[in-house]
Amino acid sequence: MDFDVKDISLAEKGKLRIEWAEKDMPVLRQIRERFEKEKPLKGITISACLHVTTETANLMITLKAGGADVYLTASNPLSTQDDVAAALVKEFNIPVFAIHGEDRDTYYKHLYTVLDKKPNITMDDGGDLISTLHQERQDLIPNVIGGTEETTTGVIRFKAMEKDGVLKFPVIAVNDAYTKHLFDNRYGTGQSTIDGILRATNRLLAGSTFVVAGYGWCGKGVAMRAKGMGADVIVTEVDPLKALEARMDGFRVMPMIEAVKQADFIVTVTGNINVVDKHHFENMKDGCIVSNSGHFDVEINIKALEEMVVNKRKIRDYVDEYTLEDGRKIYILAEGRLVNLAAAEGHPAQVMDMSFANQALSAEYLVKNKGNLEPKVYKVPDELDFEVARLKLNTMGIKIDELTQQQKEYLASWQHGT
Structure with missing residues (x-):
């Protein structure tokens, strides 16, 4: 297996840390259990440019459980956790190309490597993968069903590309999901x-x-x-x-x-x-x-x-x-x-649970809607956003009220007054 990590002997430590994060990611765990049965991503190649952390590792494991061939590179040289990168390679057979503190040339070498895998879906955190693909590897665009973007910064970049008419495939703005930006960002x-x-x-x-x-x-x-x-x-x-x-x-x-x-x-x-x-x-x-x-x-x-x-x-x-x-x-x-x-470890797993649940469901959505989406930036569909919130509430043991039929009819009517 092709990979480039700092030290493969760090894998055991990384595996334990991945397991620790997984305990606080019950929503993603439920999605992974379904993915293992249904294999909605079978035959799909996913190239991801994300922070290589314990939480990201659990997303990669979920995507692979869904049948995808997954390749991961870092979206920031200083955020890579070398033990996690090693564990993904050795323990989970997921190719990773990321080294903590890598220089700019190595960063882009790794980025080109995951693009060379001819992805059907891209996952970005900041927009470098899609931006590079559009500027330097347009030969790969016919293979791409769509992409996802995790950050405000990346969404801004892709909306500018859409406005200029240069965006070549649909991108789902995971950042704009309520269960992402209201919780992950805040x-x-x-x-x-x-x-x-x-x-x-x-x-x-x-x-x-x-x-x-x-x-x-x-x-x-x-x-x-x-x-x-x-x-x-x-x-x-x-x-x-x-x-x-x-x-x-x-x-x-x-x-x-x-x-x-x-x-x-x-x-x-x-x-x-x-x-x-x-x-x-x-x-x-x-x-x-x-x-x-x-x-x-x-x-x-x-x-x-x-x-x-x-x-x-x-x-x-x-x-x-x-x-x-x-x-x-x-x-x-x-x-x-x-x-x-x-200088720290990024967001707590409890928060990334919702963000990465959106990533996984958005990848599934892109596959299900292949050929039906225009080259635009889309928000995460409300039904997926609500599903993530519902699953999260369930894992927290929280129940909420439901509208009665009378209340639904009242809200749908314009005829009721004071």
């Missing part, structure tokens, strides 16, 4: 980002000034968790509605140029470029700790910072200290990459 990113910052720095959040750039679902989660740990939270935004929402939720709101003067911590979660830029570094408080939890490492302009400093050193794992000419020190976590996956 509760998952909220907890795992704080986890990454604390593991990297061992600093106290209580009493600190904590700046969150962006008040989408990820930003809401980070702000909520920072506030819960006693931080004074400032939100920066460009969207007046989100800025108003942040203020009504009890947070201070101001431009980044003002926030950096007070910030002990800054986290970017916008999906945009240069959110923390040169003029922000020039006005930044001494000792500020800056991190990113958006998908790509573009939100903090580290290149501009490096041109301003007189000294740089790694003071802790995942902490780079930059000293400016005036003596101020600025700390960048995880090289500006996803701090929750680079």
Whole structure:
């Protein structure tokens, strides 16, 4: 079997960690049990560019149980868990091409390798797989039934491709499922980002000034968790509605140029470029700790910072200290990459259970609707979203009410008044 991992001898440790995560993924487990019986993905080749973590491993195992030939590469060089990659290869016979800390050339070599498998379905986290396929491997497009995308960043990219008329096959925006972005983005990113910052720095959040750039679902989660740990939270935004929402939720709101003067911590979660830029570094408080939890490492302009400093050193794992000419020190976590996956372990399995259940069901949906979908970005069908929520509630022992026939008729009627 073709694969490229750091150390295959790490497989036993990785297998135990995969089993630990699986215990908290009961929705995906139920889907896997059905897939094993029905084999809805039989004969389908799936190339996935996702974070190589214990939770992703359970998704890969589920897809294989459904009959698919699965190939996995990393969507971020610093998020790969080498023991998990080894376990997938040795224990589950799933080819993986990912090494923690791999350079850019290796990252793309691995990406090209999984594309060479001629996928029928692509799975993306950030959009690199589909983007590369469209730009460099258009010969493979006739084989592709469709793709899925896990992140806000990737969905933005593919909607732009659709708008420009260059998207060649349907893509399901898994990120836009309610059971994904309302939970994964908010509760998952909220907890795992704080986890990454604390593991990297061992600093106290209580009493600190904590700046969150962006008040989408990820930003809401980070702000909520920072506030819960006693931080004074400032939100920066460009969207007046989100800025108003942040203020009504009890947070201070101001431009980044003002926030950096007070910030002990800054986290970017916008999906945009240069959110923390040169003029922000020039006005930044001494000792500020800056991190990113958006998908790509573009939100903090580290290149501009490096041109301003007189000294740089790694003071802790995942902490780079930059000293400016005036003596101020600025700390960048995880090289500006996803701090929750680079310095910690990413989202808890309980949250990824729903996200990856959506991935598995979306792959099945693409196969069932082969040839019936246009080259557009689609939301996860409501019936799949509701099914994931229903299964999750069942695993939590929670029951809910059902509408009576009278209530259904009332809601469907326009004739009933006051």
